[in-house]
Structure formats: C-alpha cells, structure tokens
Amino acid sequence: xxxxxxxxxxxxxxxxxxxxxxxxxxxxxxxxxxxxxxxxxxxxxxxxxxxxxxxxxxxxxxxxxxxxxxxxxxxxxxxxxxxxxxxxxxxxxxxxxxxxxxxxxxxxxxxxxxxxxxxxxxxxxxxxxxxxxxxxxxxxxxxxxxxxxxxxxxxxxxxxxxxxxxxxxxxxxxxxxxxxxxxxxxxxxxxxx
Amino acid sequence: xxxxxxxxxxxxxxxxxxxxxxxxxxxxxxxxxxxxxxxxxxxxxxxxxxxxxxxxxxxxxxxxxxxxxxxxxxxxxxxxxxxxxxxxxxxxxxxxxxxxxxxxxxxxxxxxxxxxxxxxxxxxxxxxxxxxxxxxxxxxxxxxxxxxxxxxxxxxxxxx
Numbered sequence: 001x002x003x004x005x006x007x008x009x010x011x012x013x014x015x016x017x018x019x020x021x022x023x024x025x026x027x028x029x030x031x032x033x034x035x036x037x038x039x040x041x042x043x044x045x046x047x048x049x050x051x052x053x054x055x056x057x058x059x060x061x062x063x064x065x066x067x068x069x070x071x072x073x074x075x076x077x078x079x080x081x082x083x084x085x086x087x088x089x090x091x092x093x094x095x096x097x098x099x100x101x102x103x104x105x106x107x108x109x110x111x112x113x114x115x116x117x118x119x120x121x122x123x124x125x126x127x128x129x130x131x132x133x134x135x136x137x138x139x140x141x142x143x144x145x146x147x148x149x150x151x152x153x154x155x156x157x158x159x160x161x162x163x164x165x166x167x168x169x170x171x172x173x174x175x176x177x178x179x180x181x182x183x184x185x186x187x188x189x190x191x192x193x
Numbered sequence: 194x195x196x197x198x199x200x201x202x203x204x205x206x207x208x209x210x211x212x213x214x215x216x217x218x219x220x221x222x223x224x225x226x227x228x229x230x231x232x233x234x235x236x237x238x239x240x241x242x243x244x245x246x247x248x249x250x251x252x253x254x255x256x257x258x259x260x261x262x263x264x265x266x267x268x269x270x271x272x273x274x275x276x277x278x279x280x281x282x283x284x285x286x287x288x289x290x291x292x293x294x295x296x297x298x299x300x301x302x303x304x305x306x307x308x309x310x311x312x313x314x315x316x317x318x319x320x321x322x323x324x325x326x327x328x329x330x331x332x333x334x335x336x337x338x339x340x341x342x343x344x345x346x347x348x349x350x351x352x353x
Contacts, residue, residue: 014258017237022266073227078324138308140340145301159267175306
C-alpha cells in the first residue's frame with residue numbers, strides 16, 4: 001500500500017494525465033448527457049448570486065447545478081491530492097524556462113506556483129492587481145465571450161469536430177503567446193518585479 | 194419500450210432537455226468525477242503556473258501532450274458513442290450541442306489567452322489551485338466571476 005501511494009505520488013506523465021482528462025468527455029456524456037465544460041460554472045454562479053435582471057443570467061440555473069458540483073469536486077480533488085498524494089520533490093521545470101523566468105525575477109520552485117507571485121501579501125499591491133485581479137478578469141470575461149475555455153472548446157469542442165472550437169483554441173494560444181513573449185516582461189517590470 | 198419512445202417523440206424538443214435538473218443523490222456522481230479530475234490536475238502538475246509558462250515558451254512538450262492526448266481520447270470516445278449509438282445511463286440519446294461561430298471566439302479567445310498566461314490557469318485549474326492551498330487564487334476566481342458578469346451585462350453591446 002505504501003509503495004502504491006509512493007508510486008501515485010510521483011508526478012504523472014502527460015500520457016497518463018491527458019487520456020484521463022479526455023475520458024471526462026465520455027464519462028459526463030454517458031453518466032448524464034452533460035457536455036464537458038468548466039467556465040460555464042462561472043456563469044451559473046452569476047445567475048445564482050447576482051442575476052440583476054440581465055437576460056444572460058436569467059435562466060434556470062438549478063438545472064446546471066451539476067456543473068457547480070463538478071467544479072467543487074475539482075477543488076476538493078485538488079485538496080485531497082495535495083494533502084495525501086503530494087510529491088515530496090520540488091517541481092521539475094525546463095532549464096530554458098527557469099532561465100527566462102529568472103530574468104523576470106521568478107526563482108522559487110519550492111511549490112507548484114511561484115511563491116513570489118501567489119501570496120496574500122501581494123493582494124493589495126500592483127503585483128496582485130496584475131496577477132489576480134486583471135488576470136482573473138480576463139479569464140472570466142474572455143472565456144464567456146468565447147463561449148468556453150480549454151475544456152469546453154479545446155477538448156470537448158475539438159473532440160466533437162466543431163471548427164468554431166478550433167478557431168477559439170487557436171486564439172487562446174495566440175493570446176497566451178502574445179502575453180508570454182511580448183507583454184509579460186514589461187508588465188512584470190511595471191508592477192515591481 | 195416502443196411506446197415510451199413514441200411518447201418521448203411527441204414531447205416538444207426542448208433545447209434544455211439534456212440538462213434535466215438532478216436530485217441531490219444524482220449530483221453526487223458529479224462531485225466524484227470532479228474530485229478525480231482535480232486529482233489529475235494536481236498530480237500531473239497541470240495547475241502549475243510554471244507548466245503554462247513552459248507551454249507558451251515552447252520549452253516543454255508536456256502540456257501539448259496532455260491537451261493533445263485528451264482531445265484524441267475524447268474524439269475517439271465520441272466517435273464510438275456515435276457509431277454504436279450508445280445511450281446515456283438513463284437511456285436517452287447522447288446529445289452534443291452545436292457550437293456556432295461568433296466573433297467572440299476570436300476576440301474573447303484572445304482575451305482569455307492573455308489571462309491564461311498571466312494567471313497560469315484556465316477556469317478548471319483555478320479551482321484545483323485553491324484546493325491545493327493557494328488560497329489567494331480565490332481572488333482570481335472572484336475576479337473571473339466578475340469578468341463573466343461584466344460580459345453578461347454588456348454582451349448585447351459587444352461585436353458578436
């Protein structure tokens with residue numbers, strides 16, 4: 001048993017994780033005829049808590065409760081995996097990435113997220129404004145405007161051979177490349193890294 | 194069985210039909226699927242900001258392998274479901290909503306991509322990051338909900 005846990009606690013390779021994520025598509029379809037998608041949960045939270053008579057949020061969100069329960073499960077899964085199956089070693093990151101990030105002032109690899117960015121002390125600073133507030137806003141606004149995220153478009157949409165999802169995924173990637181290679185450096189300098 | 198099918202056909206094709214409201218017990222299975230899914234996110238370190246940086250810097254194949262193989266398995270399963278007309282556990286026909294092309298997939302897609310590279314997370318990993326103890330990501334999540342709300346508020350004024 002201990003050996004098994006030690007084995008599971010290693011970081012899982014992509015060819016294990018990817019197919020498991022892909023299996024979510026048929027599992028959700030077969031279990032309840034649900035289409036895999038995560039960003040919709042954010043819309044359901046709006047519909048549930050602050051619909052404000054906006055037509056986009058006035059629908060029967062109770063029917064979509066499964067989606068909210070699903071993402072709560074993702075949160076719980078994150079907690080359980082970190083608590084009981086945590087990898088004792090530090091994360092292995094490509095050396096070239098480490099070199100690039102060092103130039104931006106990111107050198108702490110003790111956790112899965114860089115401690116220099118993701119800590120509560122940064123909340124009311126320019127760093128927090130960029131990484132939590134603006135970043136989060138773009139994720140929420142962008143996914144809803146695009147009608148889905150990596151799960152709904154890149155995985156569910158492309159899997160079901162829908163070309164608009166391929167277009168969306170291409171633009172997700174373009175946005176990511178643009179931020180990483182052009183904007184992130186100057187922005188990080190601006191907020192004090 | 195046949196009568197049941199006929200009765201079903203007589204009912205209006207409501208677009209909400211596949212997403213019927215579930216009982217509390219019915220919802221439990223989604224919690225379990227979510228837990229397994231969140232576990233994969235953490236164990237494959239997909240929730241890591243570093244992994245997303247590696248991906249956008251083209252310095253590691255890892256995330257491309259994850260997303261690529263997920264699409265391959267998803268596509269293969271959907272083909273099997275279609276070919277063999279496999280029904281859901283409740284016995285109804287599997288329905289996959291059609292995605293219509295809109296300008297939002299370009300503009301919104303670009304905006305999400307920018308945010309993805311900053312937060313190191315798409316919406317799924319956001320939840321797993323919070324569960325993993327990066328509690329400050331709660332702020333990111335709240336901001337993402339706010340972004341969703343602002344989109345909903347102004348959706349009819351945006352190019353679509």
